[in-house]
Amino acid sequence: MxxxxxxxxxxxxxxxxxxxxxxxxxxxxxNAATTQKPRLVLDALSGYYEHYNANIHRGIHHLAEKATSAFEQSRRRLQAFLNAPLPEEIIFTYGTTDGINLVASSYGRTFLKAGDEVIISTMEHHSNIVPWQMLCEEKGCILKIIPINDEGELLMDEYEKLLTERTKFVSVVHVSNSLGTINPVKEIIAKAHAVGAKVLLDGAQASSHLHLDVQDLDCDFYSLSLHKIYGPTGMGILYGKKELLDAMPPYRGGGEMIKEVTFEKTTYNELPYKFEAGTPNIADVVAAKYALDYVDTLxxxxxxxxxxxxxxxxxxxxxxxxxxxxxxxxxxxxxxxxxxxxxxxxxxxxxxxxxxxxxxxxxxxxxxxxxxxxxxxxxxxxxxxxxxxxxxxxxxxxxxxxxxxxxx
Incomplete structure (x- = not known):
């Protein structure tokens, strides 16, 4: 074969x-719903729980330091997988949906206002429709939809007509989960940037099939799930350009995402930790590295x-x-x-x-x-x-x- x-x-x-x-x-x-997991990944999961299960970042004992090291190795591995410039541009999430919601809730609520326009496409997964509908309803923004042809391809001429000086955000799927269509995302991004809009790509389906390079694409945000790349469930990443992530407020409040807390005021942690509140999904993050290693080996x-x-x-x-x-x-x-x-x-x-x-x-x-x-x-x-x-x-x-x- x-x-x-x-x-x-x-x-x-x-x-x-x-x-x-x-x-x-x-x-x-x-497999478009979830891929199966190789023995390498299963062993990494059990190995973590059997040999160095501990909470990360705050402990100084041996297990905590070993767990923290493995956790951050996965961040650097995912940075390389996307060719992101900096490790702090990789935010651990619970999956693609979580990453999209983070951007809509944090960037959208902070920088979009009534009358601004958001563009998505006809072929979006619900998780790249509903968060933007919620945001547009809350903020008074206008949601526009890129149409498709009978083959299941975006009508790029129509996309260009949708773009105006009021377009502030474009969020599109890189690859359709229902059709398999690979969208011309580099062109979509360039045209959006030409009118000053930011772009998020839903990479849930693309991540297991296509070579990804966020610097070459020049996307502002990229969200994906590891369980579609032979990795564990309940774990994904959001890539965002550092200057945008720095400007965005935290999505959740709690431990880890803080620098100092008093009853009068809280100051927030630096990237990427200000978006990673609470004890993370440590075992699955650790195992994700092994899934990417497996893909690289093949x-x-x-x-x-x-x-x-x-x-x-x-x-x-x-x-x-x-x-x-x-x-x-x-x-x-x-x-x-x-x-x-x-x-x-x-x-x-x-x-x-x-x-x-x-x-x-x-x-x-x-x-x-x-x-x-x-x-x-x-x-x-x-x-x-x-x-x-x-x-x-x-x-x-x-x-x-x-x-x-x-x-x-």
Whole structure:
């Protein structure tokens, strides 16, 4: 399948792939929701709890110092992963959603005012819609939406028309979780900056597939989740340009984010700690470094090439299924195959595939406005990762034919 990767050996790194589901060996095609974790990451999690579980930064004993060192190593590792200029520009969050909310709540509430305009796109995940709706309602800002074409690509001419001197913020998804579309984010950022607007990218889907360089993109903020990059759940990062983060007030109050507290006044800690209140998700932060190390060992370009071949194979294979329509056929897309079959509800399809041991995602994928754009209630989504194979895709195709015979 790939000249550069030994997929059979890679599969052995993921214990969960040996699970039996409804009498069948698991076929896991729900990677856009979360990827499975290699043994390296699982060992890092248990290793932390077994050998140096302690709270970080404030302790001077051996375990606290070891935990603090591992925690901050992960920050520097994630700095390198994004090519961020400074480690303090990496803020640990609970995931992509948390990072977007941090920016909307802190930057948005501080710097946006009534009449200002915020731009998002038709293909946004709910977590990049709702925080901006809440902010616009609170502040009296205007929310504008970039439309898309029938292939699931942004209409960039329309985006340019939306930009005005009142545009203060643009927040768009780097890669669509429902369609797989790779958006022309560098162009989006440049055009937004030309009118003085700041830009946040939702990198939840892009982070596992694409090479990321925030300096090259020149984005102002970038939010992602590690559980989509073979890492643990409940842990993500927000990158922000230092001058912007310095100007923003804290998002949460509590321990760690303070410098000095009196009953009269509190002074806040320096970056990145002023945005990291309370005891953080230490074990998952520590394990995140090992997930990125694993990706580097395989090579992101090799992973992307393998996933692209899987997407091409699956896209061709489903053409034989009568009544099947792919939703999202952008020229540039990652390994997400979202589809509907005439006369068959996506939820019924998901249940019957699960009975055959095949895990796919069904529904609106937290993109209800996007589904309405295509006049559908949801899709069946198969999303591929480095450990998937063409043989598994063959099982999916057989499964879909079986569903058709039963329900079509």
């Amino acid at each position: 790939s000249n550069n990767l030994d997929i059979a050996s890679i599969r052995n790194d993921f214990p969960i792939l040996n699970e039996i589901v409804n009498g069948k060996q698991l076929v896991y095609f729900d 090579g992101k370009e090799n992973i992307a090439a393998h996933e692209h071949k899987l997407l091409e194979y699956a896209t061709e294979a489903v053409k034989d299924i009568e009544g099947l329509r792919i939703i999202g056929q952008a020229k540039e897309k990652v390994s997400v195959l979202s589809f509907v079959i005439d006369g068959i509800h996506h939820q019924d399809m998901g249940v019957l595939l699960d009975q055959q041991g095949i895990a796919v995602r069904t529904g609106h994928h937290c993109t209800q406005p996007l589904m309405r754009r295509f006049n559908i209630t949801g899709t069946t989504r198969a999303s591929f990762a480095v450990y998937n194979t063409t043989e598994e895709i063959d099982l999916l195709i057989q499964g879909l034919h079986k569903v058709k015979r039963m329900l079509g």
